[in-house]
Amino acid sequence: MPTDTGPKLDELVRNDRVHRSIYTDEDIFQLERTRIFRRVWLFVGHASQVANAGDYFTTELAGEPVVMTRDMEGYIHVLYNKCPHRGAKVVPIEYGNGKVLQCMYHGWAFRHNGRLAGVPLRRDFPESVLAEPCVAMNSLPRVDEYRGFVFASFNSEVMPLTDYLGDAAIGIDELVERSPVGKIELSGGCHRYTFEGNWKYQLENMADMYHPAATHASTVNDEGLQFKRRPGAKGGASPFFTETGEPLVSMSGQRGYPHGHSSEASLFADEQSGGEIWEEYRGQLVAAYGEDRTKELLRNRRHSMMIFPGLDILIAQTAVRVVKPKSVDRTEVLVYPARLVGAPDELNKEIIQYLNITHSAASFIQSDDLEAFERCHKGLKAGGTDWVLVARGLGQEKDEGNGVLFGDRSSEIGQRVQHYAWRSLMLEGMDGGQAHG
Amino acid sequence: MVSQQQYVGQGEIGGDWETLYRMQRFVEKEATLLDNGEFREWLDLFCGNCEYWAPAARNQTDAETNVSLFYDTRETLETRVERLYHPMIHCQIPKSCTMRLLGNFVLVGDKRMDQKTRCISVRSKFIMLEDRPGVERRLFGGTYEHTLVENSDTGRLHIKMKKVILTNCDGVFPNLTQPL
Numbered sequence: 001m002p003t004d005t006g007p008k009l010d011e012l013v014r015n016d017r018v019h020r021s022i023y024t025d026e027d028i029f030q031l032e033r034t035r036i037f038r039r040v041w042l043f044v045g046h047a048s049q050v051a052n053a054g055d056y057f058t059t060e061l062a063g064e065p066v067v068m069t070r071d072m073e074g075y076i077h078v079l080y081n082k083c084p085h086r087g088a089k090v091v092p093i094e095y096g097n098g099k100v101l102q103c104m105y106h107g108w109a110f111r112h113n114g115r116l117a118g119v120p121l122r123r124d125f126p127e128s129v130l131a132e133p134c135v136a137m138n139s140l141p142r143v144d145e146y147r148g149f150v151f152a153s154f155n156s157e158v159m160p161l162t163d164y165l166g167d168a169a170i171g172i173d174e175l176v177e178r179s180p181v182g183k184i185e186l187s188g189g190c191h192r193y194t195f196e197g198n199w200k201y202q203l204e205n206m207a208d209m210y211h212p213a214a215t216h217a218s219t220v221n222d223e224g225l226q227f228k229r230r231p232g233a234k235g236g237a238s239p240f241f242t243e244t245g246e247p248l249v250s251m252s253g254q255r256g257y258p259h260g261h262s263s264e265a266s267l268f269a270d271e272q273s274g275g276e277i278w279e280e281y282r283g284q285l286v287a288a289y290g291e292d293r294t295k296e297l298l299r300n301r302r303h304s305m306m307i308f309p310g311l312d313i314l315i316a317q318t319a320v321r322v323v324k325p326k327s328v329d330r331t332e333v334l335v336y337p338a339r340l341v342g343a344p345d346e347l348n349k350e351i352i353q354y355l356n357i358t359h360s361a362a363s364f365i366q367s368d369d370l371e372a373f374e375r376c377h378k379g380l381k382a383g384g385t386d387w388v389l390v391a392r393g394l395g396q397e398k399d400e401g402n403g404v405l406f407g408d409r410s411s412e413i414g415q416r417v418q419h420y421a422w423r424s425l426m427l428e429g430m431d432g433g434q435a436h437g
Numbered sequence: 438m439v440s441q442q443q444y445v446g447q448g449e450i451g452g453d454w455e456t457l458y459r460m461q462r463f464v465e466k467e468a469t470l471l472d473n474g475e476f477r478e479w480l481d482l483f484c485g486n487c488e489y490w491a492p493a494a495r496n497q498t499d500a501e502t503n504v505s506l507f508y509d510t511r512e513t514l515e516t517r518v519e520r521l522y523h524p525m526i527h528c529q530i531p532k533s534c535t536m537r538l539l540g541n542f543v544l545v546g547d548k549r550m551d552q553k554t555r556c557i558s559v560r561s562k563f564i565m566l567e568d569r570p571g572v573e574r575r576l577f578g579g580t581y582e583h584t585l586v587e588n589s590d591t592g593r594l595h596i597k598m599k600k601v602i603l604t605n606c607d608g609v610f611p612n613l614t615q616p617l
Contacts, residue, residue: 189494189503192609218523219516227516332609337504349501356500356508357516360493362613364520370612371528 007386013423015416016391020380022422023198023388029328036309036425037062038154040259041164043311043322044068044078046336047148048185054097054112060324061152066140067091067101068150071112076145078152079114079137090137101137110137147176148184149311167402168261171305171313177297178318180284181342186320188352191335193361195370197377199310199325200418202333205369206306206321207254207262207414210392213240213247215372219364227357227364250410252303254393258403260308260421262414266300266316277346284342306414308421317358318351329377335359390415452548460559461542463594464583468537468563471616476518479616484586484595489514491601491617506606506613517616528614533569535615545582555587556597567615577617579603 012019012028022028042061049057050070057068058081065081067090083090083103090103090110100109100117109118114137119125129135141156149172151161162169176184195201205211220226225237241247252265285294305313310323318340324332337355339348358365380388393411400406407413470479483489490500491507500508509517520526541562550557560582567575584598601617 187502189497191493191504191506192607194609194611196611214525215527217525218520218527221519227513335504352501352504353508356505357513360504360506360613361610362491362507364516367528367612367614368526375527 010423010427012426013419014387016394017387017389018419020386020388022419023200023377023380024328026328029198029325031426032325032422033062035428036422037325039158039425040155040309041142041144041151041153041158041161042309043307044143044150044152046184046186046320047076047145047150048187049095050076051185052097054099056091056096056098056101056112058091058094061140062154063326065089066152067137069101069112075113076143076150077113078140078143078150079110080140082137083108084116084135084137114139147172147182164259165307166258166261167404168257168259168263168305168307171263171302171307171315174297174302174305174315175313175318175320175338177289177293178285178315178338179340179342180281180288182288183341184338185341186336187339188337188348191355191360191366192332193335193366193370194326194330194332195373195377196329197331197373198328199323199331200422201373201376202323202331203306203308203310203418204390204415205373206304206312207256207264207418208412209249209252209254209264209303209410210412211372212249215368216365218368252410254407254411254414255400256397256405256407256413256417258417260418261306262308262417263305264303264414266303277344281343281347306418308418314359317355319355319359321359331373390419452544456549456557457542457544457559459594460544460557460583460585461561463585464542464559464561464581465539467583467596467599468539472535472537474521474532476521476616480514480518482594482596483511483514483599484588484597485511487511487514487596488598488600489596489616490598491603492606494607497606506603506610507601507617521614526614528612531570533567533615535565535567537563537565539563539581550587555589556584557587558582558584565615565617572611575611577603577605579606579617 007019012022044061044066045057045059045068050068053070053072053074055070059066067079067081069077069079071077081089081091083105085103085108086105088103088105090101100111102109107120108116111117116130116136119130140152140154142153142158144151144161146161146165146169176182220240224239224241226240227237239248242251254265255263282294282298285297289297300316303316305315312321314321318338320336320338322334324334326332335355337352357363360366390412393407393409393413396411397405397407397413405413405417467479467482487510489507489509490505493504493506497503521529539561543560544557545560546558560580563579563581565577567577580602582600583596585594586597587594603617
C-alpha cells in the first residue's frame with residue numbers, strides 16, 4: 001500500500017495513467033478483494049452447468065469457495081462451500097449430482113438450497129443451535145440471473161443486476177441469440193490457463209486492439225495473412241494489414257460502459273464464412289429472428305464484451321472467459337466454448353476446435369498474451385517511472401449516450417473505464433458508474 | 438537363444454519383438470526431433486490426414502464435443518510448426534529446452550500392422566522436462582498413443598495420430614509452447 005512516501009489511494013488512477021503499485025502491491029490486492037470483489041456483481045457460472053435437479057458446480061469468488069446448485073424444484077442457489085459445523089469445504093469436486101450435499105468430516109448433509117438436511121447422532125447437539133438459520137450452507141447475500149448467466153454478490157446492498165450490466169448486457173444478448181433457439185450451454189469443457197501476474201493485465205488485454213500487431217506477430221505469415229479465423233468454406237487465412245500497412249485490427253473501435261465494462265469492435269465478420277452448414281445455420285437464424293436481426297448478429301459487431309471485474313463474452317469465438325485473481329502475482333483464467341443449442345453440430349464442433357487454436361494455453365494467440373502479462377509483471381518491478389500509460393485516444397471519445405463512450409482506432413478507452421471504475425470502488429464510492437474520468 | 442515366449446509373455450509386449458522394436462525406435466526418434474527443436478523434421482513424420490491431439494479432460498472421448506489442449510490437423514499443425522520458427526514468437530524468446538524420457542512401450546489394438554490399412558498402434562509412457570531461462574522448471578508426464586501408418590511405396594512409417602494424455606490434462610497451465 002502506498003504510504004507516506006508514495007501516492008495515496010486516490011492518486012493511483014489518473015485520467016491518462018495509473019500507478020504501477022495497483023498491479024504489484026499486496027495490500028492493494030487485499031483491499032481490492034473487499035472493496036471491489038465483495039461489492040459488485042460477480043459471474044458465478046452458467047445455468048447449463050447445473051442443468052438438472054441435484055446438479056452442483058463449484059468455483060471461487062473473491063478467493064472464497066462457493067457452490068452453485070440446482071435444487072429439486074429447479075431453482076438455482078449460490079452457497080458458501082463450507083460446513084457450518086467445523087468449517088470443512090463440503091463439495092470437493094468441480095461438477096456432480098446428488099440428493100444432498102454431504103460433508104465428509106462428520107457426515108452432515110445439506111439440501112441444495114443450503115438448509116441442514118441431516119446430522120448424525122443428532123440428539124447430542126442442542127436443538128437450539130441446530131435451529132439457528134446460519135447453521136446451514138449459507139447463500140451468498142444476492143443471487144440473480146441474466147439469460148442463463150448466474151451472478152452473485154457478497155453485498156446485500158448491491159444495485160439490481162440489470163442496472164449493473166446496463167447497456168453491456170447486449171454482449172450477452174448477442175452471444176445467446178447466436179443460438180437459433182436463444183439458448184447456449186457451457187458443456188464443451190474449459191481451457192484453464194494461468195500466469196504469474198496481476199489480474200488487471202488480463203482485463204486490460206480484453207479491451208486492447210492495439211497489441212495484436214506486435215504481440216501476435218508470429219501468427220502472421222510472410223504474405224501478411226493470419227491463420228484461418230472463421231469457420232466455414234470461405235473462412236481461410238485473411239489479410240492482417242491495410243494497404244497502407246496499418247494492422248486492420250487496430251482500426252477497430254472500443255467502447256467504455258458505466259461500472260467498468262468495455263467492448264471491442266470486431267474484425268472478423270461472420271459474413272466471411274460460407275458453405276452448406278453455414279447456410280443452414282443462417283437459415284435457422286432468419287427463421288428465428290428475421291433477416292434484419294440475423295444480419296446484425298452475423299455482422300459480428302463486437303469482438304468481445306467484458307463485464308467488470310472478470311467476465312468476458314467472446315462473441316467472435318462464441319465463448320465465455322472468466323478471470324480469477326488468485327493473488328497479487330497470480331491469475332487463473334477459464335475459457336468455455338458456448339454450445340449454440342439448435343445450431344448444426346458441425347458448427348458447434350468448429351467453435352470448439354477454433355477455440356483450441358486461439359485460447360488454449362497451447363494456442364497460437366493466448367501463449368503470446370500470457371508472455372506479455374508476465375513481462376508486464378516483471379517490468380513493473382522496475383522504477384524509473386511509476387506510471388503506466390492508458391492515454392491512447394484520450395479526448396477523442398464520442399459520447400453515445402447512456403454513459404457509453406466510443407473510442408476509434410484501438411483507443412484505450414476500455415482500459416480507462418476499467419481503471420475509473422476501480423478507482424471509484426476503491427475510494428468506497430458506490431456510484432462507480434461514470435465511464436468518464 | 439532365449440525365445441520370446443520364455444523371456445516375456447507375448448501379451449505383455451503386445452505383439453512380436455521386431456515390430457515392437459521398430460515402432461519404439463520410430464517414437465523415440467520422434468521425441469528426439471522435438472527435444473532437438475527440429476520441428477520441421479518432426480512435421481515431416483506426420484501423414485497428410487494426420488491428427489495431433491492432447492485432450493483437456495480426463496477420459497475425453499473425442500475432440501469435437503470438448504476442448505483440447507492441442508488438437509491439430511495437418512493445416513493447423515503446419516501453422517504451429519512455422520510459428521515456432523517465427524522471429525517474433527515472444528513466448529519462445531528465450532527458447533525452451535526439453536528432454537523426454539520414454540518407456541513402457543507396448544503394442545495395442547491388433548498388436549500388429551493391419552494388412553489393409555497398414556496401420557499399427559503403440560503406447561508408451563513419457564516424462565518431459567521443460568527449462569526456459571527465467572522460468573521455473575516444468576515437468577510433464579503421461580501416455581503417448583501413436584497410430585502409425587506404413588507408406589506402401591516407400592515402406593516408411595508416418596504418424597496418422599499422436600495422442601498425448603497428460604496426467605494433469607484437466608489442470609491449469611501456463612503457456613504451452615512446446616509440442617508434447
